[in-house]
Amino acid sequence: MRTKALTRLLFVVTGIAWVALFFTDLSVVFSIKTGIQPDMPVWMPGLLFNIYLLSLYYYYKLKIDRDEILNFVDLLWRVFATGLVATVVSLALRLIEFLPGTSRLVSHFLYLEITYLITMPLMGGFLIMCFTAWKRLILYQKSKWLFRLWQVFEYGLFLALVYSSFSLPGLDWLYDVLLAVFVVIGLVLSANTKWVAYLNFKQKWTGLLLLLLTVFYLIYLFYTSNSQIVAAFNDERGIVDHRYHLYFLAVFIFVIMYCSFSFLVILFNLPTTSVFEQKLEEVVNFQRISQSIQTEQSEESVYKILLETSVSTVFADAAWLEVKDNEHHHRLFTYRISEKEAGDIINHLKNNHVTGILEQAQDKTKNLSKHLSSLRGSRFRSILAFPIYVKGDNIGTLALLKELSDGFNKEMTKIVSTFANQAGISIENFRLMEEALQSERYKEELKIAKMVQKSLLPEVLERDTDFEMAAFSESADEVGGDYYDTLRVTENEVALVIADVSGKGTTAAFHMSQMKGIFHSLAQQGIRPEEFMIRANNALTRCLERGSFISATFFVIDTHKKIIRYARAGHCPVLYYHADTGKAEYLKDRGVALGMVRNSSYANFIGANEVHYKPGDIMVLYTDGITESKSSKGEEFGYDRLITCLLEVPDKPAPEIIDHLIARLYEFSGSDNINDDYTALIVKFAKQVNPPD
Amino acid sequence: MVQIKRIQEDGMDIIIPIGEVDASSSIELDLVIAKSVGEGHTKILVDCTALEYISSAGLGVFMSYIEEFRDKNIRMVLFGMNERVANTFEILGLKELLTIAEDKVQAKQLLA
Helix, strand or coil: CHHHHHHHHHHHHHHHHHHHHHHHHHHHHHHHHHCCCCCCCCCHHHHHHHHHHHHHHHHHHHHHHCCCCCCHHHHHHHHHHHHHHHHHHHHHHHHHHHCCCCHHHHHCHHHHHHHHHHHHHHHHHHHHHHHHHHHHHHHHHCCHHHHHHHHHHHHHHHHHHHHHHHCCCCCHHHHHHHHHHHHHHHHHHHCCCHHHHHCCHHHHHHHHHHHHHHHHHHHHHHHHCCCHHHHHHHHHHCCCCCCCCHHHHHHHHHHHHHHHHHHHHHHHHHHHHHHHHHHHHHHHHHHHHHHHHHCCCCHHHHHHHHHHHHHHHCCCCEEEEEEECCCCCEEEEEECCCHHHHHHHHHHHHHCCCCHHHCCCCCCHHHHHHHHHCCCCCCCCEEEEEEEEECCEEEEEEEEEECCCCCCCHHHHHHHHHHHHHHHHHHHHHHHHHHHHHHHHHHHHHHHHHHHHHHHCCCCCCCCCCEEEEEEEECCCCCCCEEEEEEEEECCEEEEEEEEECCCHHHHHHHHHHHHHHHHHHHCCCCCHHHHHHHHHHHHHCCCCCCCCEEEEEEEEECCCCEEEEEEEECCCEEEEECCCCEEEEECCCECCECCCCCHHHHHHECCEEEECCCCCEEEEECHHHHCCECCCCCECHHHHHHHHHHHCCCCCHHHHHHHHHHHHHHHHCCCCCCCCEEEEEEEECCCCCCCC | CEEEEEEEECCEEEEEEEEEECCCCHHHHHHHHHHHHHCCCCEEEEECCCEEEECHHHHHHHHHHHHHHHHHCCEEEEECCCHHHHHHHHHCCHHHCCEEECCHHHHHHHHC
16 A cells, blocks of 8 residues: 555656646746746756656656566556657647648747657656666566666666766766666666566567567657757756767667567567477466366366376377276276277287387387378377376376377477376376275274174163173274173073174174074074074074184073073183182183084084082173283283182172273273273172072 | 295195284285195195284184085194194184194194
8 A cells, every 4th residue: 555655646746846847947948048037046947857757767666566467568568558658749749840830839949848848758758667667577587696787777877867967077988988888787688588488479479569669669759859949958957968868868778779689589589489388388287287186176087187288288189098997997088089999099009019009118109100000990190108107007008199190209208208197196196085085984884883783782681680790892993793692581591692703894793783683583482502503503604704703602591490501602711700619710611613614513513511500600701802902011811810800809799890800901901992892791690599499 | 914934845735824813914824725725735734833823813714714625625734833822723613623733743644
């Protein structure tokens, strides 16, 4: 905002300076002409003129220098427009001279003076405008050195303005020297025409025209601004003829020089413009590709952009991208060519044993074109193909086709190779994204599996006057397949199962639910434990995949006979505490896990067992996650430690025993992050059991 | 992590798993056994002296071959298990299904 206000202020100052100059000068001239002592100093117009030039200079400086969005052609347009206005005004004034009946008027000194006072500031303004514009062009890509030189030039010109205004005596020799210095510096500065390279073909033509017209305006204005009048009053008013005014002359020479330089540079750059434009397009294309890779567009659209840009960059007629999937499945993305046509060419090359297509040899164009020409019905005569690598593996091919024979040169080969690299990156990107999605899906699956697993475990355990039960189950991040359940079969019989499904994740949860179904359907029939196992094995044989099995122990607690009948199918041996002796032991009976023997011979591998329970006895059911739990030193929790834990609290009720056990377990493993599933179930028989029937 | 070596001795194929066989590394074990079967070996020894731990998935690998071995008349003997590994085999009842020997000499005798 401050800049804007300042710009306006400068504009106003410029205007006032001009108006003031106009009147003071007229008054001074009139006084001199009529011989009256002027009532203001004669140097006043000169000073005002300098103020006018300076404020105009700063005005343009602010307006052009600060305008970030102004492009080169717009800048030239502005210069041209200013020149046009100045020229038109000047021409209009001159036109009056040719109007009939104005011959007396135009010869009047007052008319001449007014004309001068209008055209001279206009010319000055135009020069300054050019000067500021050129400054922007020259300093477009500035080095420190160039910037310094420009500053020297600018301050030098300011001093020249002051010098010329006061026309110091005895320094005439300095005039030539200074002018020569300005010309040399101007020449050096004029060599900086880098901005030309950034113009496209059309802009260059426009630039040429505008520069040419600008030069004409400059020359016209410089030499036609009425100067006769100045010569007449030269010394008295402090305004020198601008043609000999050091400041004006230096600026004029510089502006003309730079105009000519730029004109020539643009002219000679015209033929090569297309090359630069192509290079620029390549850069833009690359940007487009990398942007399309970054933003999550679909795979197809990224490949399409890739093909489009590579085709347009090397002026090809068609292209395809062949991508090999992990399962050696080929996918073809084509551009301006049908999949059939592309397939024909690929097969044709394959049949001709063209190996070069997949190698980064230097000149494969000729080779392949020869083979292409032998393919009938194809409109293409040149082909350029590049392998695409991802992490050193060749995963596809980028091929470009031309209808012209020998249509690709080495430069294009290089470009295509970079495009092929880009393609590799984008394919890699998509694979990574896919993997990320996959793992995300897997995580989601695990979440569901975990939920399923939790929901399969009973919320409430069977109760009986003879015993109480308590269970604990906690699974690690990966879902395991620990399962336990209870079911009342009859009034005096309760079935109990603990199982561990091999494997993890969704399959484990799935097998667990099968186990639950089997348990609930078989257990309620009141069958014997070994029979349960045989039938369960039979059922699971048909649905467990190869290598999967389920370890389980099935119990039936008979509260009438005070007997626990059980069968162990490869599950961790039950820990049994005898209250009368105060000792605990593992019931290691024979038994093969479910699904290990997938025929009727399984019956030979399962045994039936019985235990008579007494008041206060404790049965600990658990999964291997507990005994295999490791401490920070890598030591296993083990069977002995489990016994020790139990023997510490045999008289407590079941829930307290399990709490104690789990607390000890966490204490042992030393962290809350468990590495496996912990599942334990305690059956504690009452101190006072009902007498057997 | 497991590293599996194979050597041929006296017309027998000896598979030597070194380290721990868990759910992920059991696939390697499976591949090695499948390769041995594919090459037509009928006498396979599994040297478990360097096997520190085997999970249920690893046991599943051995188990999954039991029927195939019977059909193709292939004999496999495992030997040199440490206590921990032997215990795992025992609990799951695999001792009844697989032939397990004390040491290499005994294992070779069983296959001879």
